[in-house]
Amino acid sequence: MSALRRPVALGMPGRRADVGHAPGGPALAGGASSPLRGEETFPRAAKRELAKPQLRANLAHATSTIRAKRAAVVGEVPDWEALRDAGAAMKAEAMQRLPELLEELERAVTARGGVVHWARDADEANAIVADLVRATGAREVVKVKSMATQEIGLNEYLDEAGIEALETDLAELIVQLAGDTPSHILVPAIHRSRTEIREIFLEHMAGVDPELTDEPRLLAMAARAYLRERFLRAEVAVSGANFAIAETGTLAVVESEGNGRMCLTLPRTLITVMGIEKVLPRAQDLEVYLQLLPRSSTGERMNPYTSMWTGVTPGDGPQEFHLVLLDNGRTAALADEVGRAALHCIRCSACLNVCPVYERTGGHAYGSVYPGPIGAILTPLLTGAVDHDDPNSSLPYASTLCGACYDVCPVKIDIPSILVHLRTRGVDAGRGGVPAPEAVAMKAAGVVMGSPTAFRAAEAASRAVRVLARDGAVSRLPWPGSLWTASRDLPAPPKEPFRAWWARERGASAAEGGK
């Protein structure tokens, strides 16, 4: 679809190319299509996803469940707003002190027997992990759910290197077995109903009981049985990290199922891939985040299991520990003074669950492993997407700016303001050259509104449109008005323009009162 046929959709300036990335164009950070970038713009992808009624039903059910749970457990915390303020302030401090904190973390981890690696981008991180796994001689690794390793496409990379990466989180396992992609930060299989999950298990899970029903408890038991032996024989595990403490070198992983404990405890070698923004100055900071995260995320007072480890503990847990510190666009996000607050995100996914756009389109429409409101800012910031040809530059428009995401964010990221900032950044980058149809229309409107005579003529002309109205709205205008009505209704113009009504009803007295 060319830009001319739809200059405006969701209030978003038209794309010059709507599918993929023009070959020979500027190099895109993260690759033309990657875990951080889909093939098409948000409006196109959203249109496709909205045509799936089962998806919408699954999402509405799941998000309304979690919204109610979150509201209940947040409501019982007397100092919730003060905790949010503290969480935001400590993240802001960590960003300001990032260089020294990273060096302090490196020293502390090293002193406790860990090995720290640095990776500029996804390729470098993937190569480090693959080399570390090869050095152990293992051909398979067990994985704890981790957004950082999703973001760099680690599983696919290891697969090409002949190493099998087995996801052990239930939702990640569902996605992996189905050959699907995640659609939610916390619950990657949120787009699947229990019935669909049963079908995926029956089709793809080796040795599953053919009598399996769709009762969630039995589905969880099937996953337990399937993974048990793999945990017990695993030699290498790969994880992410929710928090890292600079002063002590402590890493923390927050989870529910016990798959995290299995991976972090049983194998001989543990490799943790962590974005550089996850570092916190002090252990005491955890007293705030461990209150904010579980209640915002799964709507529980506390998640079932949190593991903390510092380097290597002789006789307890992995005896070889590697920490990979990942940039992959984080420093680009940090350089944006408005956008950098997106790096405060603790990946709770509360903003997804309250977003009216996410609830309808689901996560796949965003084309990135980070969907929803936080994804709409984080993805373009990480990939530096300002070019109109980049599908990620459409993401800041995937919002009504209603502000629900800001209200629930446990670290008070002002997502609506950053969305507007990124829209501005995109429009500014696109200035110059042939004016877009939207710019021409705005210019014309400026001329008409600047002249009383022209405005009166326009008012009179608008009345002609009334013949097309049904139930107070115009759903179909002839070209070029069809460009607007293709994506939304136009309210029917009134029978009489305001100025005519005013002149008729109050013209004389208004003139007197004005004296």
Added chain:
Amino acid sequence: MTAQASPDGVPDDARSVVLARVRAALAGSTGGGTGPSFDHAAPGAPPDAGPFAAGDALPGAPAGPGYLTADDEWETGTTGEALLALLTDRVVDYRATVTRARTAEVPAQLVRLLAGAGRVVVPAGLDPDWVDALRSAGTTVLVDGPDAPLTLADLDSAGAVVTGSRLAVAETGTIVLDGSPDQGRRAVSLVPDHHVCVVRGADVVRGLPAAMARLDVTRPLTWISGPSATSDIELSRVEGVHGPRRLEVVLVVDDDAPGQR
């Protein structure tokens, strides 16, 4: 880590490049990479981080970082039966069980809870009276210690595990293990399907700040809130996945004022 220099003399190893990018990103902004520290003990509110002034939400809050800290009346004023009842309520809410016992009753209580459990794993530092009671009741006890660690197959074959605990957080129903000799290495409380965990009344605090003040985070810590669970199917909680599917807490309370600190 060895820094390699590019031909123009600027180090171009990943570490140097990432740190240089971070410094460059912060260079133009206030603070320039050496911002102020958040002080958990500072008087007054934390630095304003948004349109709502910090501390606004909590009228009458004492001096401090704005939220309820370990020194707050909210924490120190909750003791005794109220504290233990809160812990019990929150643990039971996760579908774990809580039973109370005086110190002298713990051995008999463990025997009752572990009747029919099969082989039982205990860490080497567990109270010998408890272990003797289990043995006397005919239970096969597998002892895991630094000098003679059990194999994973041993742990997997056991029906249950008994451990002590470092502390418990009443507000969230959380028990923390820190790898002390009565709690053992992390694998022992993970692999067996039934975990009986003994919590002393004096080790119960109300909230997270008081818990953090008592913990040494450089020890391997496991925070446990109920049996393993998942919300991955339609975001509804289901208990029992990879970790122990049964968690039973024995709360040890003697007459001398439970929860006093």
